[in-house]
Amino acid sequence: MSVPIDESYDILWDFGDGKTSKEISPNHTFKDPGTYSIKLEITSPIGCYTMASYPNWINVIESPVAGFDYNPKSLSSFQKQVNLTDQSKSAEFLKYLINDRFILFDRNAQYTFKDTGVQKISQIVSRPNGCTDTLTIFIDVEPKVTYFLPNAFTPNGDGSNDLYTPIIPYQFVNRIEMEIFNQWGDKVFETAD
Numbered sequence: 001m002s003v004p005i006d007e008s009y010d011i012l013w014d015f016g017d018g019k020t021s022k023e024i025s026p027n028h029t030f031k032d033p034g035t036y037s038i039k040l041e042i043t044s045p046i047g048c049y050t051m052a053s054y055p056n057w058i059n060v061i062e063s064p065v066a067g068f069d070y071n072p073k074s075l076s077s078f079q080k081q082v083n084l085t086d087q088s089k090s091a092e093f094l095k096y097l098i099n100d101r102f103i104l105f106d107r108n109a110q111y112t113f114k115d116t117g118v119q120k121i122s123q124i125v126s127r128p129n130g131c132t133d134t135l136t137i138f139i140d141v142e143p144k145v146t147y148f149l150p151n152a153f154t155p156n157g158d159g160s161n162d163l164y165t166p167i168i169p170y171q172f173v174n175r176i177e178m179e180i181f182n183q184w185g186d187k188v189f190e191t192a193d
Contacts, residue, residue, distance in 0.1 A: 010043040016058070033062040064091035064125040066135035076144040081112040084121070091125030091133075116143035 013021040015028050016036035036058040041051045067087035084096060086107040096104040098111055099120050113119050119139045126132040153164040180189040
């Protein structure tokens with residue numbers, strides 16, 4: 001054989017996974033995990049033949065795949081705790097990154113958001129060989145306000161339902177106005193207290 005080898009040579013690479021190439025310096029991607037034996041056959045333009053085998057030369061390790069679920073599906077200012085359930089595959093190490101700041105290392109974790117709005121949860125999985133995968137989900141924690149207003153009261157001094165008082169989560173209220181009308185549409189009461 002003469003050096004360098006050029007396009008006038010017949011070259012056959014066998015990658016051991018059913019794929020071959022006739023390129024001098026091929027690139028090949030192995031799709032499935034496993035151990036592969038490589039074989040190279042070269043025939044010169046004048047018919048000289050050589051072959052080289054590399055048994056068990058390539059070891060492809062399965063890459064991790066990130067995956068998780070969360071419950072409840074609807075979060076709000078009244079329900080800000082989320083439960084994370086790991087559904088990753090082939091991951092030896094994992095962590096959850098909450099809003100790029102808080103890190104949780106439990107495979108099945110709980111987290112309580114401090115505020116409402118769109119929250120970012122990323123699961124980062126890895127293997128000792130350095131392969132990683134990341135899945136990011138955005139969850140909207142809705143800012144809900146509930147205001148309970150009774151539809152009746154009995155101001156007769158018996159100590160039961162004598163006051164007409166709304167039940168308010170006061171952390172969301174900074175001002176209140178109320179008007180009461182009779183059945184004929186006349187305003188009978190008004191307050192901002």
